[in-house]
Amino acid sequence: MSKQIKKVVLAYSGGLDTSIILKWLQDEYGCEVVTFTADIGQGEEVEPARTKAQALGVKQIFIEDLREEFARDYVFPMFRANAVYEGEYLLGTSIARPLIAKRLVEIAEQTGADAVSHGATGKGNDQVRFELGAYALKPDIHVIAPWREWELDSREKLLRYAERHGIPIEQKRGKKSPYSMDANLLHISYEGGILEDPWAEPEEDMWRWSVAPEQAPDQATYIELSYRNGDITAINSEQQTPAQVMIALNQLGGANGIGRDDIVENRYVGMKSRGCYETPAGTIMLKAHRAIESITLDREVAHLKDELMPRYATLIYNGYWWSPERRMLQQMIDASQNTVNGKVRLKLYKGNVTVVGRASESDSLFDASIATFEDDEGAYDQQDAEGFIKLNALRLRIAARLRQG
16 A cells, blocks of 8 residues: 555644654655644644744645634534533534545645555544545545554654654653643544543543632623624624633633533444533623524524534544534534524633623514513413413323223
């Protein structure tokens, strides 16, 4: 197979692992390597990846700011569905992979590459997400997953390989990073180290984006989010792009101790995995979106969305963003958002997000003249409830009579 691969596009972060992969591809496959580095809001400079790739002889280097596309075309559509995996995980890593897979394939076509490559391990979900995405978009693409091929299965072997091939090691030799981290506009995740013991509490200095709730300000922060077709368009009446919305909400939420989560999740490959996540913007967005939907969505539409949401979330978690079933569900979800317009007022305080107001001038289904406990002036005939109750109780009464003989 190595003789057939002349050029490969590598998802390249510029870190130790992908730098080793770059050199390994050059040596093992004897091929030209094209690097692709995406800025999806990880909060680190991506430009140094250019210098590192050049030092390893790479001629074609793609470094792209994809923050707006990521927020607009992936995160926002997902939040229209209120997607949560296994009741807790807001899918921060999962939703970034389809965009990276798409760009890998597009760059492969643009450069005439025979294959794409990634640095995901053979134990995780990301290998599935990257590769399902690549195959869905370019069915004949060849995928190289070094972690499933090479024998560099420990950090010590990686360090020896890097030293042998003159690959710069930025950390001190033998100093192991305590966590494996992944960050983008939606979240930052932590795995490994003491987190591999599900009984061990995370160390406070692990968290990067948020203060501890008990250290958050004693005064609450109030914010107002404006919605159009299910998407946030403004914060406190100031128009924002999707990426700007997420940056601002991450800052506001993190400052108030919002968005920390400690989860044991079921990976698609079969094992359970413990991870910690900081998702300040996502935590706020989920709470607020459900609030605006509560007054603008028909009851049965809202309930149907809730029934379908776990399937939708699982599709994203397992890597099926580009599948026909996810696209079908997205069309239904997007259609439901035509009336999701208005404003939500939130109180952020010591790790909590509280909805304190919701309003929609054009699409609210909340009718105070009907819902009131005061005189409704004939808007609702309470005597109608008797027949409604008896009809719905009919099957229960029949079964009770049968039991009573």
